[in-house]
Amino acid sequence: MTTGALALVAGVWGALAGTLLPRAAYRFAVPPGAPWRTHCPTGHPVRGWLGPARCAACGPDGGAYAGADGRGDAASGAGGGPYADAGLSGNAAGASRRAPSAPLLAAVTALVCAALAAATGTRPELAVWLLLAPVGVLLAAVDLRVRRLPDPLTLPLAATALALLGLAALLPEHAGRWPTALYGALALGAGYFVLYLINPAGMGFGDVKLAVGAGAVLGWYGWPTVLLGAFAGFLLGALYGGALVLARRADRRTAVPFGPFLLAGVLTGVLIGAYAA
Numbered sequence: 001m002t003t004g005a006l007a008l009v010a011g012v013w014g015a016l017a018g019t020l021l022p023r024a025a026y027r028f029a030v031p032p033g034a035p036w037r038t039h040c041p042t043g044h045p046v047r048g049w050l051g052p053a054r055c056a057a058c059g060p061d062g063g064a065y066a067g068a069d070g071r072g073d074a075a076s077g078a079g080g081g082p083y084a085d086a087g088l089s090g091n092a093a094g095a096s097r098r099a100p101s102a103p104l105l106a107a108v109t110a111l112v113c114a115a116l117a118a119a120t121g122t123r124p125e126l127a128v129w130l131l132l133a134p135v136g137v138l139l140a141a142v143d144l145r146v147r148r149l150p151d152p153l154t155l156p157l158a159a160t161a162l163a164l165l166g167l168a169a170l171l172p173e174h175a176g177r178w179p180t181a182l183y184g185a186l187a188l189g190a191g192y193f194v195l196y197l198i199n200p201a202g203m204g205f206g207d208v209k210l211a212v213g214a215g216a217v218l219g220w221y222g223w224p225t226v227l228l229g230a231f232a233g234f235l236l237g238a239l240y241g242g243a244l245v246l247a248r249r250a251d252r253r254t255a256v257p258f259g260p261f262l263l264a265g266v267l268t269g270v271l272i273g274a275y276a277a
Helices: 003-018 022-028 090-097 102-120 125-146 151-169 178-198 205-219 223-246 259-276
Strands: none
Touching: 003 102, 003 125, 022 102, 022 125, 102 125, 102 259, 125 151, 125 205, 125 259, 151 178, 151 205, 178 205, 178 223, 205 223, 205 259, 223 259
16 A cells, blocks of 8 residues: 555544544543533533534534534533533633534544554554544643543553554564663653652643653654654743743743643654654
């Protein structure tokens, strides 16, 4: 299969996987310490984790979970009803209660998967990247909305990455090393834990947990890839924070979600590492 055809197939997989993310993003997008969302904005139970963010009980005209199709949340605002998010003001509650755009999630996941396929080729680790990519997109979407990286996503991510890469290491034509993936997970997780101890206000513990999985993925292609991915994440985060300060939308004390930039650094490192392998 040619590189273009492989990228096309991976992009289609990414688009299909991305269409299943909005419901999970809606349920996970709650403030730190709050339980995962179990009802739509009008109070109907939300069942399952995968699929479009629509409520069948609300009917065809009001079924979107507050923003999947661009509309606002009728149940948000001060008070917000019995299912309003605890600890959020009316505007903040409405923002976090909106489901992310399904086309946007599908498009981003498709682009990520296509890029990974183009860089990795037909090597067996591509299957690992394509399975993990939708989880990364979901984590980024949730963190951008509520500055939270859910444990049910970050904690299994590292174990799943190491297990799948262990299987890939048993197959011919792989281009990485599983022991380095394990050491990378431990090293990057430890490094982020030290940063968390030094400045807990600037580094959330969810970032530490995510860094373990990130180190496993980057470590597959060796220590230079670990360093490159880690540096890229901090660089992208710093550029974003600096842009907000210059635009006067934030100051030096403003907390920004770091998970998306950590994940973007991982993607950068994997793309370069896979292409160079």
